[in-house]
Amino acid sequence: MPSTSSAPSAPPAPSTRPPSETRWLDDEEMAAWRGFVTASNLLNRRLERQLKEDSGLSHTQYEILVHLSAAPAGSLRMTELADKLVTSKSGLTYQVTQLERMGLVGRRSCPSDVRGVFAELTEEGHEMLREAAPGHVALVRELLIDVLSREQLTVLAQGLGQVSARLRLDEAL
Amino acid sequence: MPSTSSAPSAPPAPSTRPPSETRWLDDEEMAAWRGFVTASNLLNRRLERQLKEDSGLSHTQYEILVHLSAAPAGSLRMTELADKLVTSKSGLTYQVTQLERMGLVGRRSCPSDVRGVFAELTEEGHEMLREAAPGHVALVRELLIDVLSREQLTVLAQGLGQVSARLRLDEAL
DNA sequence: ACACCGTCGTTCGAATTTGAACAACAGGAG
DNA sequence: CTCCTGTTGTTCAAATTCGAACGACGGTGT
Numbered sequence: 040m041p042s043t044s045s046a047p048s049a050p051p052a053p054s055t056r057p058p059s060e061t062r063w064l065d066d067e068e069m070a071a072w073r074g075f076v077t078a079s080n081l082l083n084r085r086l087e088r089q090l091k092e093d094s095g096l097s098h099t100q101y102e103i104l105v106h107l108s109a110a111p112a113g114s115l116r117m118t119e120l121a122d123k124l125v126t127s128k129s130g131l132t133y134q135v136t137q138l139e140r141m142g143l144v145g146r147r148s149c150p151s152d153v154r155g156v157f158a159e160l161t162e163e164g165h166e167m168l169r170e171a172a173p174g175h176v177a178l179v180r181e182l183l184i185d186v187l188s189r190e191q192l193t194v195l196a197q198g199l200g201q202v203s204a205r206l207r208l209d210e211a212l
Numbered sequence: 213m214p215s216t217s218s219a220p221s222a223p224p225a226p227s228t229r230p231p232s233e234t235r236w237l238d239d240e241e242m243a244a245w246r247g248f249v250t251a252s253n254l255l256n257r258r259l260e261r262q263l264k265e266d267s268g269l270s271h272t273q274y275e276i277l278v279h280l281s282a283a284p285a286g287s288l289r290m291t292e293l294a295d296k297l298v299t300s301k302s303g304l305t306y307q308v309t310q311l312e313r314m315g316l317v318g319r320r321s322c323p324s325d326v327r328g329v330f331a332e333l334t335e336e337g338h339e340m341l342r343e344a345a346p347g348h349v350a351l352v353r354e355l356l357i358d359v360l361s362r363e364q365l366t367v368l369a370q371g372l373g374q375v376s377a378r379l380r381l382d383e384a385l
Numbered sequence: 386a387c388a389c390c391g392t393c394g395t396t397c398g399a400a401t402t403t404g405a406a407c408a409a410c411a412g413g414a415g
Numbered sequence: 416c417t418c419c420t421g422t423t424g425t426t427c428a429a430a431t432t433c434g435a436a437c438g439a440c441g442g443t444g445t
């Protein structure tokens with residue numbers, strides 16, 4: 040008796056087989072998948088609220104600041120940034136514009152490529168990140184990191200690394 | 213040298229300490245967290261595309277069908293469904309309306325509570341799910357499940373279960 | 386029976402996200 | 416140099432999402 044399933048309750052009776060017969064998920068696989076989806080949604084929801092309340096930033100905006108801060112010159116090309124964030128280019132354009140209005144990020148054109156645009160962290164941007172980071176990290180720790188044992192964390196880091204890598208490959212069609 | 217960090221590159225110099233001094237994430241913790249966020253975004257993106265192309269459904273809509281199908285009578289109260297999906301009530305109202313227009317889901321009022329509304333899978337809804345599930349499951353398997361060893365999967369299922377539970381608690385303020 | 390607090394689902398406006406279409410340009414083959 | 420193909424960032428319309436505000440009810444204590 041499948042509980043919360045990602046497939047119909049019962050595998051369809053063997054009739055015609057267009058693909059090669061579906062391999063459904065067993066209980067453990069299902070638990071992993073449902074856990075992933077649920078935890079992901081729940082976590083996003085919670086982080087969104089915390090950031091908005093404490094710093095007036097959305098999670099996406101916060102992540103933009105983080106990636107820029109981690110970049111060599113505090114600046115990144117739009118496309119590159121979009122890749123790291125895993126968003127659409129148009130979505131990034133929108134958010135960078137918002138952050139620009141807030142004075143947290145600036146745009147600078149690229150010397151070697153006329154089309155290119157650098158998103159760059161302003162001083163207020165750095166300030167804002169320094170201010171917002173502690174609360175954010177504390178919550179991530181409370182809701183994810185500290186809930187797991189060190190062994191679990193090791194496996195999770197490894198496994199999710201593999202999955203991300205696999206997904207990146209798939210991305211580059 | 214923190215690579216892709218969820219915090220400023222360098223922990224701020226010890227000055228005043230409003231909270232109790234932030235406990236930043238070490239490399240492994242950061243890897244787990246970044247892996248989680250990245251994998252989550254990438255996976256959602258990919259599944260969204262697959263479902264839309266193959267079945268004309270969004271991931272959210274598909275999940276609604278799944279949860280309804282897994283429910284005792286193929287029907288659930290709106291609030292209950294919203295909880296399982298981890299979505300806002302208003303968001304669910306919208307999506308159920310869409311699915312209703314597609315003829316996949318119907319609304320039925322609750323006998324014991326005049327306010328209550330049941331979302332119910334129609335025959336076409338079941339049909340659609342039977343049709344869409346194989347492709348979806350196959351991709352989940354390809355991109356997540358089969359990328360991990362059985363040991364990793366076990367730990368993941370366990371760990372994410374704990375995290376979800378923790379998040380549910382936090383939700384019930 | 387009555388007031389009171391919590392729940393139910395919807396509506397509303399505002400914010401965000403996405404893919405497709407674009408215009409401008411880079412880079413290499415010929 | 417010149418064409419051709421692939422990139423780059425933006426714009427656009429459409430779809431989705433959320434939270435707050437609502438109106439309508441359920442349940443309990445008195």
